[in-house]
Amino acid sequence: MREVGIGIAGFGTVGGGVLSILQRHAHDIQARLGARIVVKRVVLRDAGKSRPVEVPAALVSTRLEDLLEDPAVEVVVELIGGVDQAFDLVAGALARKKHVVTANKALLAARGDEIFRLARQNGVDVYYEAAVCGGVPIIRTLRESLASDRINSLMGIVNGTTNFILTAMAERGEAIGPVLAEAQRLGYAEADPTLDVSGGDAAQKLCVLAQLAFGSRLKPEEVLTEGIMGLSPDDFVWGREFGYTLKLLAVARRCGAPGTPGAEQIEARVHPAFIPQASLLAGVRGAMNAVVLRSEALGASMLYGQGAGAMPTGSAVVSDIIDLTRNILSGSPGRVPLPPEEALVRLRGHAEIRCAYYLHFSVKDEPGVLARIAATLAARSISVAAVQQREQPDAAAPVPLVFVTHEAREADVRAAIAEIDRHPSTLEPTRLIRIETV
Numbered sequence: 001m002r003e004v005g006i007g008i009a010g011f012g013t014v015g016g017g018v019l020s021i022l023q024r025h026a027h028d029i030q031a032r033l034g035a036r037i038v039v040k041r042v043v044l045r046d047a048g049k050s051r052p053v054e055v056p057a058a059l060v061s062t063r064l065e066d067l068l069e070d071p072a073v074e075v076v077v078e079l080i081g082g083v084d085q086a087f088d089l090v091a092g093a094l095a096r097k098k099h100v101v102t103a104n105k106a107l108l109a110a111r112g113d114e115i116f117r118l119a120r121q122n123g124v125d126v127y128y129e130a131a132v133c134g135g136v137p138i139i140r141t142l143r144e145s146l147a148s149d150r151i152n153s154l155m156g157i158v159n160g161t162t163n164f165i166l167t168a169m170a171e172r173g174e175a176i177g178p179v180l181a182e183a184q185r186l187g188y189a190e191a192d193p194t195l196d197v198s199g200g201d202a203a204q205k206l207c208v209l210a211q212l213a214f215g216s217r218l219k220p221e222e223v224l225t226e227g228i229m230g231l232s233p234d235d236f237v238w239g240r241e242f243g244y245t246l247k248l249l250a251v252a253r254r255c256g257a258p259g260t261p262g263a264e265q266i267e268a269r270v271h272p273a274f275i276p277q278a279s280l281l282a283g284v285r286g287a288m289n290a291v292v293l294r295s296e297a298l299g300a301s302m303l304y305g306q307g308a309g310a311m312p313t314g315s316a317v318v319s320d321i322i323d324l325t326r327n328i329l330s331g332s333p334g335r336v337p338l339p340p341e342e343a344l345v346r347l348r349g350h351a352e353i354r355c356a357y358y359l360h361f362s363v364k365d366e367p368g369v370l371a372r373i374a375a376t377l378a379a380r381s382i383s384v385a386a387v388q389q390r391e392q393p394d395a396a397a398p399v400p401l402v403f404v405t406h407e408a409r410e411a412d413v414r415a416a417i418a419e420i421d422r423h424p425s426t427l428e429p430t431r432l433i434r435i436e437t438v
C-alpha cells in the first residue's frame, strides 16, 4: 500500500490533537484513502517538556530544517504559530515542492499572497481549514461546496474567547473584568488576551474568509476593527429592551455596483453588534463559533461548531492532510485552485458603511434635549426607529437616552454624534453600537 510521509512542525495543543487523531483513526483513514499516512518526524522546541500526547522518541527533532531536508516528508504540517519562522518553514517546504497544511491565520492574513504564489509556482497545494473556526469546515465550504454559488454576505462569530465572555456578561450581568479573568482561569483566554478582545484575531480570520468568498485581498489593518473591552453590563440591559443580544461579529458583504467587474466593493468589519435575540447567531453561546453565509442560489446557510481545542482543530488539520493525500495519489495537486492573485473586489471606505445604529446619549435632564438630538440626526438623513429614556432619581445625574436608527451611513452618524457631543447638555461621550439583522 502506498505511504505518504508527513512532518509535523509544532507539538502543542493542535499538534497533539493531530497525532492523536492520526493514531486513533488510522484504520478508518487508511480504508478511506487506500493509502497510509505515516508521520516521519515531529519538530518541537523543548524536547524535555512533558506532553499529554506521547511521540515516539525516534520521530522527535528540534530542527525545523529536518522537515525540509528529509525527502520522505511529502507534506509539511505547520503548527508552530507566529509569522516569521512559520513563513520561512512554509516557503522552504513549497520551494522544495512539498505540500503544506497550516492552521495559522496570522501567517495567512499577513503573507498569504506570497505563500499562494510560491505554491502555484511549484505546483503544490496549501490547505488551511483549521485557520478559521477550528473544526468547523468553513474553508472547504467556501472553496468547494459553494463553488457554484455567488456569496453576497458572510457574518460570523469567529472568536470563541470573546463569545465566551459576551455570553457570560449577557447571562450573568457581570462586568467584563471578572468574566475575562474567569475565561483565563478556564483556559478560554490567553494570559495576554489582547489579540482576542481587540477583535484582531477575528479580523485576521475575516481576511482569510473574505478572500475565498469575494476574491478580496485585505490586510487585517484595513478591516474596521473594534474590540469588546468598552462594553458594559448596561449595554446588554438596553439591548434586551429592544430585543437584541450583543455579539462580536465579523462581517463582510458585497455592496455597490453589483455584477460590474472591477467596480464591485465589499464592506469588511469586526465589531460588537446587536443582533435580534431570535436570530440563529444569537443562539451561539459560550466558546462556540458559527458563520452565516448568504448566497444567491442556496440562500442563507449556517455552519456551527467548536472553533478551537486540540481535537476539533486537529480534525480539521487531518482532513486537510487526507484531501492533500488524495491529490498526491491522483497526481492532481492544485485540483482546488488557491485564491486568485488579482483582487476581484475593492474595500469600501469605512465612512460609507451602512447599517442600523444603537446610540446611547447621556444628557442633562432639561426640556428640549430629545428634540434637539432628533433634529441633529434628521438633518443628516438619519431616521429614528425607536427612542427610550430612563427616569433618573437623582436630577443632577446624566439621563440615559437611547435612539435606535434605521439603516444610515456611518460618516453621517459619526458627524451627528460629534455635533451632539459638543453640546453642553451632553454629559458623557455617546456610545455607538451597530445593529445587524442577521
Ligand SMILES: NC(=O)c1ccc[n+]([C@@H]2O[C@H](COP(=O)([O-])OP(=O)(O)OC[C@H]3O[C@@H](n4cnc5c(N)ncnc54)[C@H](OP(=O)(O)O)[C@@H]3O)[C@@H](O)[C@H]2O)c1
Binding pocket: 009, 010, 011, 012, 013, 014, 015, 043, 044, 045, 046, 047, 049, 062, 064, 078, 079, 080, 081, 082, 085, 103, 104, 105, 106, 130, 131, 132, 134, 307, 308, 309, 310, 313
Ligand atoms: N489552539 C487552538 O485551538 C487553535 C485553533 C485554531 C488554530 N490554531 C492555530 O494553530 C497553530 C498552533 O497553535 P497551538 O495552540 O497548538 O500552539 P501551541 O500550543 O503554543 O504549540 C506550538 C508548538 O510549536 C512549537 N514551536 C514553536 N516554535 C517553534 C520552533 N521555532 N521550532 C520548533 N517548534 C516550535 C512549540 O514547541 P514546545 O512545545 O516545545 O514549546 C509547541 O509545541 C497556531 O497558528 C494557532 O493560531 C490553534
